[in-house]
Amino acid sequence: MSTAVMTARRNQNLYRQPTKLQLGPTSATFVVIALIVVLALLYLNQITKTGLFTYKVSSLAAQRAQVLAQKQDLSVEAARLQSIQSTQATAAAHHMVPTDQVSYVR
Amino acid sequence: MTNYSDTILQRRRLAILILGLAIFGVVLGVRLFYLQVWQHGKYLAEAISEHTHKYDIPARRGELYVHDGDGRSPVALNQQLNVLYADPSYISAKARTTVAQQLAAATGAKAADYQHQIETAAAAGSQYVVLADRLSNDLAAKIKALNLAGVGLTQHDYRTYPEGTLAAQVLGFVNASDQGQYGIEQYLNDRLAGQPGRLAAKTDTRGIPIATADNVQQAPVDGQSYVLTIDRNIQAMVESELAKQVQAVHAASGGVIVMDPASGAIRAMASYPTFNPNAYSKTTDYSVFLNQAADVQFEPGSGMKVFTMAAGLDQGKVTPDTTYDDPGCYHIDDRNVCNAEGDKPGPNKTMTAVLKDSLNTGVMFVLRKLGADPDKFTLAGKQLLYNYFTQHFGFGERTGIEQANEVAGAVNQASNAAGNDVNYANMSFGQGVSVTMVQMVAAMGAIANGGKLWQPHLVDARLSADGTATPVAPKLVRDHVISQQADQQLNQMLEVVARHGSGWRIYENGKNQGYNIAGKTGTAQIPKPDGTGYIEGANVGSFTGYAPAESPKFVVMVRIDRPGVDGYAETTTVPVFGDICSWLFRYYGIPPSS
Numbered sequence: 001m002s003t004a005v006m007t008a009r010r011n012q013n014l015y016r017q018p019t020k021l022q023l024g025p026t027s028a029t030f031v032v033i034a035l036i037v038v039l040a041l042l043y044l045n046q047i048t049k050t051g052l053f054t055y056k057v058s059s060l061a062a063q064r065a066q067v068l069a070q071k072q073d074l075s076v077e078a079a080r081l082q083s084i085q086s087t088q089a090t091a092a093a094h095h096m097v098p099t100d101q102v103s104y105v106r
Numbered sequence: 107m108t109n110y111s112d113t114i115l116q117r118r119r120l121a122i123l124i125l126g127l128a129i130f131g132v133v134l135g136v137r138l139f140y141l142q143v144w145q146h147g148k149y150l151a152e153a154i155s156e157h158t159h160k161y162d163i164p165a166r167r168g169e170l171y172v173h174d175g176d177g178r179s180p181v182a183l184n185q186q187l188n189v190l191y192a193d194p195s196y197i198s199a200k201a202r203t204t205v206a207q208q209l210a211a212a213t214g215a216k217a218a219d220y221q222h223q224i225e226t227a228a229a230a231g232s233q234y235v236v237l238a239d240r241l242s243n244d245l246a247a248k249i250k251a252l253n254l255a256g257v258g259l260t261q262h263d264y265r266t267y268p269e270g271t272l273a274a275q276v277l278g279f280v281n282a283s284d285q286g287q288y289g290i291e292q293y294l295n296d297r298l299a300g301q302p303g304r305l306a307a308k309t310d311t312r313g314i315p316i317a318t319a320d321n322v323q324q325a326p327v328d329g330q331s332y333v334l335t336i337d338r339n340i341q342a343m344v345e346s347e348l349a350k351q352v353q354a355v356h357a358a359s360g361g362v363i364v365m366d367p368a369s370g371a372i373r374a375m376a377s378y379p380t381f382n383p384n385a386y387s388k389t390t391d392y393s394v395f396l397n398q399a400a401d402v403q404f405e406p407g408s409g410m411k412v413f414t415m416a417a418g419l420d421q422g423k424v425t426p427d428t429t430y431d432d433p434g435c436y437h438i439d440d441r442n443v444c445n446a447e448g449d450k451p452g453p454n455k456t457m458t459a460v461l462k463d464s465l466n467t468g469v470m471f472v473l474r475k476l477g478a479d480p481d482k483f484t485l486a487g488k489q490l491l492y493n494y495f496t497q498h499f500g501f502g503e504r505t506g507i508e509q510a511n512e513v514a515g516a517v518n519q520a521s522n523a524a525g526n527d528v529n530y531a532n533m534s535f536g537q538g539v540s541v542t543m544v545q546m547v548a549a550m551g552a553i554a555n556g557g558k559l560w561q562p563h564l565v566d567a568r569l570s571a572d573g574t575a576t577p578v579a580p581k582l583v584r585d586h587v588i589s590q591q592a593d594q595q596l597n598q599m600l601e602v603v604a605r606h607g608s609g610w611r612i613y614e615n616g617k618n619q620g621y622n623i624a625g626k627t628g629t630a631q632i633p634k635p636d637g638t639g640y641i642e643g644a645n646v647g648s649f650t651g652y653a654p655a656e657s658p659k660f661v662v663m664v665r666i667d668r669p670g671v672d673g674y675a676e677t678t679t680v681p682v683f684g685d686i687c688s689w690l691f692r693y694y695g696i697p698p699s700s
Contacts, residue, residue, distance in 0.1 A: 054316045069186040073243065079180045079268035084342040104697035 159309050164263060165300030168329030170277065170290065171569065172336040179338050182277055182291070185266045188246040188259045190238040194228035196256030202228075205254050212248050213238060240264055240384075265291075267383045273341050275397040276334075276375050276564065278510065279383035287386075288395045290334070290564060292510035300329035331569035335371035340364055343689055345376040348664070351682040352378045356670030361398030361543050362686070365661045367551040367652060369580040370560030372507070372544075373660065375399045398665065399547075400509040403516070403540040404646050407675075408446070408464045408608075409628025410536030412600065412650075413501075413549060415461060417494035418472035419592035426595050429454040430471045436531065438483070443470065443531045446629070446674075458599045461626065462607035469534040483527040488520035491534065498587040499549035500559055501541050506581075508564045515540040536628055543663050546650050551661045552587045553596055554624070554652040559584040600624035601655050608676045609649065612684035620698025623687060624658075625651020629674035632667075644668050647675030649683045653691070654699050662686055 023031065080086060087093055141149065170182035190209070197205055202224050203217075210217035220237055227235035239262070241249070246259050265280035278289025286295035303326030307315035315321070344362040352360045364374040377398035381389045389395070396402055418424040434451035435444035445466045460468025474480050477487025495501045495517050502517035517539050518524040532538040544562050552559040561583050567575035588596070601624045603609050608627040612618055628648045631640035648665040652658040664679040664686070671677065690696075 051310075051316065055314070058314055069243070072183070072185050075180070076183050076185045076266050076268055079183060082179065083269045084272060084338060085270050099692055102692055104695075 157308050158306060159313060159315070161305040161307070161315070163303035163305055163324075163326045165302050165326040166328040167263070167265065167280070167284075167300065168294075168298040168331040169569070170298075170331070171333045172273070172338045172341070173333070173566070174338050178333055179269075181267060181269050181273060181334070181336075181338070183266050183268060185264050186243070186261050187239070187264045188241040188243065189236055189262050190241055190246075190249060191234055191236050191258050191260065192224050192227070193233045193256045193258070194224050194235065195233050197224060197228075199228075201255075205257060208252050208254060209237065209249065209257065212252060213241070213245060265383075269338065270384065271380050271382050272338060272345065273336055273375065274380050274383050275377040275395065275399075275401075276336065276509070277383060278395070279386040281386075286510075288510055289397060290332075290508050290510075293508045294330075294332070294565075298329040298332075301327040303327075328571070332565050333567040333569055333575055334564050335366075335373065335566040336375070336564065337373045339693065340374040340690070341376065343693075344374045344686055345378070345380070347682050347685055347689075348376050348378045349380075351664075351678070352666060355666060355678050357666045357678065358668040359398060360664070360666045361402075362665070362682075363399050363543050363547045363661075363663045364686070364690070365547045365551055365562060367554040367560075367658045367661045370548060370551065370562045371566065371580065372562055372564050375544075375564075396511065397509055399543040400505075400507055401511040401513060401542075403513050403542050404665070404667075405537050405539060405630040405633065406541050406546060406648060407536040407628035407630030407646070408466075409546060409626050409648050409650055410539060410541070411461060411464065411469045411534070411628075412553065412596070412626045413495060413499050414469040414472050414491060414534045415457065415599070416499075416553065416588050416592060416596055417491055418457070418475060419595050420494070420588040421476060421490065423475040424457050424472055426456065426458045426599050428457050430468065431455075432465060432467050434467065436467055436470050438527050438531050441528050443467075443528065458602055461599050461603050464608055464627065466535040470531050473530065473534045483530060485520060488525055488527075488530045491530065492517060492520045492525070495533075495539070498559075498584065499545075499552065500583060501539070501545050501549065505542075505544050505548055505562050507544050507562045509544075512544070513542060515542055515545060536630055543648075543665055546648070547661050547663045548583075550625075550650045550652060550663070552584075553593060553600075554658040554661055556590065557586045557588055557593050558582060559587050597624055597655060600626060600651070603627075604651060604655075608674070609651065609680055609683075611676060611680040612651075612687065614681065614684065617684050618653075618688050618691070620700050621653055621687070621691060621696075622655035622699045623651055623653040624655040625649055625683070627675040627680060629676075645674070647678040649675055649679040651683060651687075653687050654696060656699060659694055659696060660690055662690075 167184050169180060169184065171178045172181050190213075192205075202221055206217040206221035206224065209215070209220050215238065223235050223237055241259070249257070250259060263284075267274075267277065267279075276289050278287055278291035280291055281287050284299070286292040286298060291298065304324045305315065305321065307321040307323075308318050309315050344364060348360050348362045351357075360378050362374065362376040363372065365372050375397065377394075377396070379391075379394050381394045386395075415424070431453045432445070432451050432455045435442040443466065446464065450463070450465065455465065455468060457468065457472070459465070460471075473487055473491055474483055475487070476490045477484030496503065502515055504512045504514045518529055518533065520530065529538045548559060548562045559582070561581040563578070563580060565578050567577045569575050601622055604612055604623045604625045609623070609625050612623055612625075626649070628650070630646050632644045632646055633640055646665065646667045647669065648663060650661070650663040652661040662683055664683045666675075666678040669678045
């Protein structure tokens with residue numbers, strides 16, 4: 001410990017009059033009510049947050065359902081476009097010729 | 107300073123007030139006790155019902171896929187579409203025309219139809235009429251934007267068949283109550299449908315569930331998806347060939363099956379006429395929903411001679427070279443049972459010739475030989491034939507193929523009245539016995555593969571959510587239905603039938619040259635529905651065969667009902683059988699045998 005610090009400590013008034021915190025009945029009532037109000041506000045805040053999250057969850061679930069429905073639509077459309085009927089109706093299919101003569105290499 | 111009387115008065119008033127308050131407090135306490143303790147259960151239940159709602163969480167129906175060469179392709183999917191409905195009580199009589207016109211402009215349907223539907227419902231006092239269903243989400247958005255009073259839209263999960271009419275009877279359809287009908291949709295309905303989930307949740311004033319710890323949720327179990335054994339390319343080809351032939355010969359209906367003889371896997375199963383399962387409700391003739399291959403039984407005619415001959419060969423009673431003197435007709439009891447095309451009597455006809463020329467007397471000869479006395483029909487011989495038909499080849503009972511309305515066919519027992527000599531003589535060549543196409547193909551498959559009777563089946567694999575397929579093992583119903591020697595003999599005899607007998611058109615115009623094909627035609631009369639004989643001039647023709655005969659890769663059966671042209675199965679079914687074989691040789695890359 002440095003000398004300067006030791007000096008400062010020596011000059012301090014080492015006796016301190018203990019402060020007595022005393023609340024009258026009105027102040028005590030006020031403090032209790034204030035504490036209750038603060039706790040109530042905190043509780044309401046949490047409840048509101050939970051409620052808002054519920055709506056957010058509902059909204060996201062609805063979005064998910066919508067996206068899944070779109071995915072289904074696209075799967076069906078893709079399957080339709082690749083179906084035998086659709087394939088046979090394409091211009092490319094009209095230009096195909098049957099394989100009547102096939103030679104096998106043994 | 108108040109005097110004494112005033113003080114007394116004040117005290118009395120105070121006492122009365124205190125007493126009043128006490129009484130009020132007691133009444134209030136009793137009432138609260140009654141409501142909160144005595145009636146606790148009742149009010150709790152009311153409160154819960156007010157704030158808690160139960161919802162069904164629908165399960166996704168399993169999807170169906172078929173093979174597409176080495177890949178797979180969907181044939182039954184799910185799609186969320188819209189139902190357009192109207193409540194006529196919200197649409198004034200004057201507004202109906204306008205509403206109908208606006209809806210028609212949006213959907214492309216006829217305004218008159220909508221107006222008629224709304225007015226009919228209004229006249230009947232109905233508050234709900236479905237105007238259209240299966241509307242796309244884009245179209246639904248368009249209708250919603252019109253903001254028409256009394257018109258609404260609801261979403262509904264629909265089954266969609268992207269391949270349209272392909273394999274319609276095999277698949278069946280799902281009705282408006284989400285129940286599978288006909289085909290595999292009905293047969294596997296419980297497993298395809300899955301289990302719906304449940305949610306019991308507290309809700310807000312708008313009915314939106316609030317996430318709380320008290321909510322009870324049971325997750326839905328989605329339906330099982332399957333891969334079928336059907337190959338869509340083969341299916342499309344046989345459907346096309348069948349439709350062409352039914353139209354060409356002006357027939358009433360027809361069916362085709364292609365089966366793998368090594369496992370019983372059905373590669374194609376076609377019925378004609380057909381329908382579109384996406385619009386099943388527009389079908390007026392419900393008979394088209396039936397699968398011609400499994401749901402319809404018929405008398406097979408000469409196709410059955412194969413199995414009578416199999417019994418004779420297996421029992422060692424005849425060989426391909428065994429001869430008999432063909433009398434043209436057998437006189438049985440008080441009847442003459444004859445060959446189909448005239449009497450054609452002649453000496454020393456071989457068993458190979460019996461199949462090649464399809465001689466009824468020849469298989470009656472085999473039936474006689476099955477008994478102890480070769481000169482007459484005996485109960486022992488008939489019983490033996492019955493055993494071969496039913497226990498060895500599986501006729502007379504359902505095969506167990508995954509089709510909801512499969513029928514069993516009918517084989518008369520030898521021991522009862524229907525098992526008389528005339529009936530059994532007829533049964534030996536396929537009259538008076540009913541079978542299904544799928545039974546015939548399975549039985550012919552057993553001859554093709556050396557004696558193994560496989561259960562014909564349509565489900566190839568179960569499909570998990572991540573797309574992994576778990577194969578379903580084929581089921582061997584019976585091994586060694588006939589001996590190896592009998593099988594080889596029959597195989598050679600059926601090759602002769604295909605090349606030189608009634609199957610000669612398989613090779614017509616140079617078709618299928620170099621390939622060995624085995625098979626047998628069958629032309630049968632059609633019994634009258636009341637059982638009083640046969641319909642004049644009507645027949646059902648079939649050809650059941652397999653190829654290549656030395657190492658079969660496929661069994662094919664073609665059936666044509668009530669053709670409008672002259673001729674037997676040789677004319678109506680063999681040409682299309684030949685075309686199908688020709689296509690399959692190329693598709694599978696099977697080189698010619700020679």
